[in-house]
Amino acid sequence: xxxxxxxxxxxxxxxxxxxxxxxxxxxxxxxxxxxxxxxxxxxxxxxxxxxxxxxxxxxxxxxxxxxxxxxxxxxxxxxxxxxxxxxxxxxxxxxxxxxxxxxxxxxxxxxxxxxxxxxxxxxxxxxxxxxxxxxxxxxxxxxxxxxxxxxxxxxxxxxxxxxxxxxxxxxxxxxxxxxxxxxxxxxxxxxxxxxxxxxxxxxxxxxxxxxxxxxxxxxxxxxxxxxxxxxxxxxxxxxxxxxxxxxxxxxx
Numbered sequence: 001x002x003x004x005x006x007x008x009x010x011x012x013x014x015x016x017x018x019x020x021x022x023x024x025x026x027x028x029x030x031x032x033x034x035x036x037x038x039x040x041x042x043x044x045x046x047x048x049x050x051x052x053x054x055x056x057x058x059x060x061x062x063x064x065x066x067x068x069x070x071x072x073x074x075x076x077x078x079x080x081x082x083x084x085x086x087x088x089x090x091x092x093x094x095x096x097x098x099x100x101x102x103x104x105x106x107x108x109x110x111x112x113x114x115x116x117x118x119x120x121x122x123x124x125x126x127x128x129x130x131x132x133x134x135x136x137x138x139x140x141x142x143x144x145x146x147x148x149x150x151x152x153x154x155x156x157x158x159x160x161x162x163x164x165x166x167x168x169x170x171x172x173x174x175x176x177x178x179x180x181x182x183x184x185x186x187x188x189x190x191x192x193x194x195x196x197x198x199x200x201x202x203x204x205x206x207x208x209x210x211x212x213x214x215x216x217x218x219x220x221x222x223x224x225x226x227x228x229x230x231x232x233x234x235x236x237x238x239x240x241x242x243x244x245x246x247x248x249x250x251x252x
Contacts, residue, residue: 008231024198034201037063075186104153131209134163180210194221201226
């Protein structure tokens with residue numbers, strides 16, 4: 001089940017979220033608060049200043065990565081280390097250095113610049129967020145429907161870079177998108193894992209495709225409350241268009 005809490009910046013929405021979490025904890029329910037990874041520590045500090053010490057037994061501030069590890073420890077499955085930003089950049093630099101003679105975008109140029117690494121990583125992360133695989137990109141790049149030669153070249157480069165990058169990452173690290181897909185399958189097979197739990201999601205403007213899939217199965221298992229910064233008086237304003245899309249997607 002999905003519940004939405006909507007309001008503007010600095011509104012009573014956050015206070016209502018805290019109130020609902022306190023109520024869940026006071027009733028002895030296992031409670032999770034999902035926040036973006038960079039907000040996890042600050043949110044933990046805020047929540048422990050509000051909740052009673054005993055809440056530590058049933059309440060957890062988490063994020064999608066941490067929750068996957070928590071669930072896998074109980075349900076079995078994948079678990080391990082994920083790439084940091086620096087590690088991702090080093091792997092992408094290796095990929096571009098090795099592939100530079102084959103890529104249209106580099107034309108055999110060396111050395112590989114930091115800006116090129118950042119651009120390539122950004123595009124790969126965007127593809128991962130939309131659930132698009134290197135195989136899909138490769139299929140599109142050779143399609144006869146694509147007539148623009150420049151576009152074909154870019155898609156070919158992206159498929160090669162993305163596939164090689166994913167291969168190198170998998171040698172030492174877990175892939176969060178793939179782990180999320182596995183977690184979805186395990187939760188579908190074991191919905192009792194979250195029986196009676198309350199889940200709250202705060203601080204997000206949008207979600208990736210794997211995260212939407214996980215939220216969908218969480219809603220089937222238990223009650224999920226999501227906060228969205230969407231003031232009633234300005235919900236149709238351009239600056240809130242992405243949040244509105246998120247609201248529509250969650251309702252579906």
